[in-house]
Amino acid sequence: MILLQINQVARLFGAEVLFENMQLEIQSQSRIGLVGRNGAGKSTLLKIIAGIESxxxxxxxxxxxxxxGYLAQNSGLNSDTTVWNEMLDAFTAVRQMESRLRELETLISTQEIDSPEGQRVLKEYDQLQHTFVExxxxxxxxxxxxxxxxxxFDATFYQQKVQDLxxxxxxxxxxAKMLLQKPELLILDEPTNHLDIQTLAWLENYLQNYQGALLIVSHDRYFLDKVVTEIYExxxxxxxxYKGNYSRYLTLKEEQLALDWKAFEKQQGQINKLEDFVARNLARASTTKRAQSRRKQLEKMERMERPQGAEKSANILFKIDKPSGNVVLQLEDGEIGYDKHVLAKNITLDIRRKDAIALVGPNGIGKSTLLKSILKEIPLLKxxxxxxxxxxxxxxxxxxxKLQPQKTILKELWDEHPTTPEVEIRSVLGSFLFSGxxxxxxxxxxxxxxxxxVALAKLAMNHENFLILDEPTNHLDIDSKEVLENALIDFEGTILFVSHDRYFINRIATKVIELSPEKSTLYLGDYDYYMEKKQEEAELLALLEQDQVKEKSVSAGKQSFQQTKEQQKIIRQLQRKIGQLEENLEQIEEEVSQLELQMTQPDNLNNHFALIELQTTIDEKTIQQETLYxxxxKASLELEQLDS
Structure with a gap:
């Protein structure tokens, strides 16, 4: 079913055209990615579709x-209530139904069922119950x-004020709130901003199973490949x-350009032949009529425009003045943080010439802090x-x-390279699309x-042999990302970088280092290799837990053998308790599902006393479920503290 269509839509700024003749169709299960350069009008088009602009x-x-549902770039919640209450707000209608059901149950218990009022109450309860379940x-x-x-966001966030985050x-x-509201059409403008890799993977999986339609603007090519099934450029x-995900779009675009050139060149050949025939034969009496016929054919011909390839892109090139030695940087037993607050410890780095290393880990783990510690802007704790x-x-x-807001682009570079001729500075800026x-x-x-x-242009002018990059693809459109990737692939030096862009990591990284609070772990491959190894580790861990042969690490220190033995005993007790609680939760969940199923049975739907009894049982089970949860x-937190 078609949910929405735009036809011949245009956006103008005076005489300047942002875009025109836009055609777009959204079906009930569409998965659409909207791509284009920064400034092409993607966000403006989303606002028109969302009804915010005309x-x-x-x-x-x-x-x-x-x-x-429309989520603009970097638009956060502004609320003076708690996280939990703000999320409950997404279910206002459901909670009102829940409250009304309780009122109707009370009325049913006090009304004469056969009376007109009793029948009205039963009918309302029946209809509301059905909607509530749905x-x-x-x-x-x-x-x-x-x-x-x-x-x-774990349970510790539930009672925090939104405004304090x-x-x-x-x-x-x-x-999160928008996903809970489940609009029929979900419009997301750069939804992957501020998400770490783990959260991105979760969001991709969630959106793949979303029941409504999706219209997404994103510069995250890995995300687009996983979620969308058609691209509008x-x-x-x-x-x-174009039909297909982002990678398929690139292939189709290239194929279409080749076909357009072929058709254009074929038509140009026909035009040249016709024009040549007219020029040679128009003046001859014997061939004038044929020449006039050819000229009319030329006049009626709908001429194809010359195919246009890629729009002008930046031309990034990173040179080095002098190569480094084979060993670039080594860090042993590193510990990072602020004011003795440790973010991560047991960090080991051994970076060699021409390595391209991606530093990954959850938000807040200290990736940027580690980079600044390497640069000696922040001291190592250890x-x-x-x-x-x-x-x-x-x-x-x-x-x-480090950019100076009051300076011009030209001065920003020239002040750091005062002996470089202005024409050379302008040439470098021109390669980064700053001209005139x-x-x-x-x-x-x-x-x-x-x-x-501008920041990348400054970096390119310095000709260093070890580049440390903190989220270099942020704010770049897809074309600029691809140019940067190609420049870094051709770079003869060494790279250490932080990025949440998995497509970028796949193209650049020769190694991945995962940072966690307790250690750093090296993986000898790109992002896909890293994920394969993480999956293998998870499967092995699950197998060890299942067979109860997982070895517990024994902390060094002053713990006596008896203390360690007692701790192991407590850990085993907690593991058994957690396992039993999980079984009980699964059992209650199954029982609730069965009770809900019973409520939809014809015999019970016509027996409102039975419905009330079933509802009461469900409420009791729900209370049990919350207590067990x-x-x-609590047990999981205790176990985590003992394991650490």
Whole structure:
């Protein structure tokens, strides 16, 4: 079923065209990725589709009462209530139904069933009960817990005020609430911002099973490959449609360009022949009529436009003045953090020339802190750091804090390289798409993508042999990411980088280092290899736990053998308790499902006393479930503390 269509939509800014003749169709199960350069109008088009802005030309039609959820870039929740209450707000209608059902149950117990009022109450209860079951009324709290867990919010966050959380956390909460609301059309503008790799993987899986339609703008190519099944591209003010995920779109786009060139060249050949015939034969009496016929044919011909390839891209090149030695950097027994607050410890690095190492781990683990500790901007809490011979460091800061807001783009580079001729500075900036008067723009007025290109231009001018990059693809559109990737692949030096862009990691990384609170772990491959090894580790761990042969690490220190033995005993008791609680929770969940199924049976639907009895039993089971869940959380926390 078609949910929404836009036809010949245009957005104008005076005489300037942002886009025009936009055609887009959204079906009930569509999975659409909208791609294009920064500034092409993707976010503007989303706002038009969401009804926030109106088109200057064209029409938008949608089904009656279509529910649309729209999440803008970096739009976090602003609320003075708690996280839990804010999530409950997504189920206001369901909770109102729940309250009304309790009222009706009380009325049924006091009314004469055969009376007109009794029959009215029973009918209302019957209809409301059916709707309540359809809208997951018996399990919405479990659904909230599941979604919050997916976004890395555990029970300790539930009673925190939303306004006290960080901007990134509020952005994740806004997305969590929208998923709980389940609109028929979910419109997401850069939903992967502020998400670590683990959360990204969870979100991909969730969206793959989403019941409504999806329209997504994202620069995360790995995410697009996993989630979308069709691509709309905005380029040169126009829109093109491709079936398939992002990788398939790239293939189809290349194939279409080749076909367009073939058709164009064929038509040009026909035109040349016709024009040549007209030129040679128009003046001859014997062939004038045929020449005139050819000329009319030329006049009527609908001429194809010359196919246009890729739009102009940055031309990034990282050179080195002098190669480093084979050993670039070594760190032994590293410990990082702030004011004796340890973020991660037991960190080992052994970086060799031409390594390209991706540093991964959850948000807040200290990846950026480790980079700054390597740069000696933040002191190590512990450990020995050693640089190799002839190592020169280049650093890309994801926040571009080193850029001077009051300077022009030209001055930003020229002040650091005052002996370099202006023409050479302008040439470098031109390769990063800053030309003419663009170089006189003030840094503070630039977009995120423009600031990123300035920072990369500065990095390219320094010719260092060891690049340390903190989220280098943030703010870059897909084309710019691909250019950066190619430049780094061709780079003759060494790279250590932090990125949540898994597509980028796959193309660049020769090794992956995972950072955790307790240690660093090295994986000799790209992101896909790293994930395969993590899966193998998880399967092995599950097998060891199943066979009860998992070896517990014994902490070094002053613990006596008896203390360690007693701790092992407590751990085994907790493991058995957790296992039993999980079995009990599964059993109650199955019992509730069976009771809900019974409520839908014809015999019970017509027996309202039976429905009330079943509902009472479900309420009791739900209370038991919540109690068991609290016990499970407490036992799990105790076990985690003992294991650490």
């Amino acid at each position: 088109p200057d030309k064209g029409t938008l039609t949608k089904t009656k009462n279509l529910s649309i 809208q997951n009324g018996y399990s919405y709290e479990n659904e909230i817990r599941s979604i919050l867990h997916g976004f890395q 960080s901007g990134g956390q509020r952005t994740r909460l806004a997305l 905005i380029a040169r003010h126009k829109m093109m449609h 450990g020995t750091l050693h640089y190799g011979t002839n190592v020169s460091l280049g650093y890309y800061d994801q926040g571009q804090q 008067e663009d170089v006189e723009k003030t840094i503070g007025l630039l977009s995120g993508g423009e600031k990123a290109r 609290e016990e499970w959380e």
